[in-house]
């Protein structure tokens with residue numbers, strides 16, 4: 001695993017993420033997290049189909065590679081028959097020993113997804129008891145498989161549109177496809193997940209008196225940012241959005257689904273006293289993003305690494321601001337444990353046009369390739385494709401509320417996050433799993 005320094009925007013080295021705030025310590029070292037997501041998928045590559053030989057190599061892998069790859073099963077890849085053999089884990093990553101009074105029982109819906117899996121890693125390393133609920137529609141078991149069998153961990157295949165009962169203290173309700181091609185693939189299911197799934201999880205929170213946090217969207221800013229420079233949390237209630245929504249467009253199943261989910265959340269809060277938190281999440285990127293889910297950051301990095309041209313949709317003048325996944329997890333944990341019940345924007349307000357962003361990704365991929373001595377046959381081009389229907393022209397969060405009420409602000413520069421994500425995909429590519 002390559003080790004590299006991460007510097008924040010002031011040039012200070014980032015060695016840990018998280019902080020001890022609102023009575024909840026969320027700090028872990030970057031290295032501990034990287035051991036979980038930057039590790040190779042295969043421990044060992046076998047070149048033989050001979051079973052005796054394979055067994056010998058199995059043992060060899062178990063013994064000799066144990067020191068640097070203890071936190072995964074001894075998976076052995078056999079390229080000649082394109083198959084992989086797994087063993088069970090010999091040792092789990094060390095987790096904090098928490099006093100029972102501090103240890104929380106935490107349910108993460110969508111816990112095998114991109115954001116969910118990073119949250120699960122953090123909560124597990126911190127010593128809490130974590131249950132993952134996922135239907136694996138867009139999530140993947142491999143994202144959290146390194147915890148399977150751990151006494152603090154449980155993974156349940158379950159669709160949140162059906163009720164689910166469990167005793168728990170906190171619920172992070174993240175379950176819902178989030179990439180436009182994924183959520184548009186089955187629009188009815190997406191809106192059903194947002195409505196029924198949230199109804200079920202709020203019912204559970206009410207019954208067991210758990211604190212409930214929902215991941216909502218920045219999607220509504222789609223319709224308002226031509227009118228206001230930055231999206232704060234109040235533009236809906238100020239009515240700016242009225243008249244600017246497209247409830248019948250292809251993105252509506254997601255945006256309107258999240259809107260009704262917020263309405264339900266505050267209904268349970270007012271009527272039943274459920275303790276709720278609402279995070280409006282802006283564009284987020286990082287390792288474990290499905291490389292083919294069609295979102296811009298994964299598309300550009302994978303294209304550049306494969307030597308393919310970067311596809312900018314439209315004229316590339318539309319803007320987005322991108323936050324690194326560790327900042328988002330810090331924000332979610334902070335919000336959950338704070339007393340803030342109003343919606344809070346969680347995002348990075350550094351704004352890029354998509355055209356500029358394509359150039360930045362190309363430059364960073366080239367930098368990593370040069371550092372690793374990788375050869376490029378040519379410089380990839382930036383090509384233009386038609387823009388999807390209802391693609392927002394501008395999106396940038398106003399994070400004043402998060403700053404004031406959570407003392408949270410993003411620490412990772414886009415450049416640093418991209419560099420780590422490039423290394424993640426590059427490693428996947430090298431082992432043939434991308």
Ligand SMILES: O=c1ccn([C@@H]2O[C@H](COP(=O)(O)OP(=O)(O)O[C@H]3OC[C@@H](O)[C@H](O)[C@H]3O)[C@@H](O)[C@H]2O)c(=O)[nH]1
Nearest residue numbers: 178179180217218219295296299311312313318354391
């Ligand atoms: O290959 C690509 C992919 C995307 N794009 C453009 O890049 C921009 C960002 O696209 P993404 O698909 O990554 O993300 P979007 O901002 O459109 O959707 C997002 O919005 C709200 C969130 O809640 C969703 O989770 C997220 O998908 C868009 O303008 C899109 O047209 C490209 O130019 N090229």
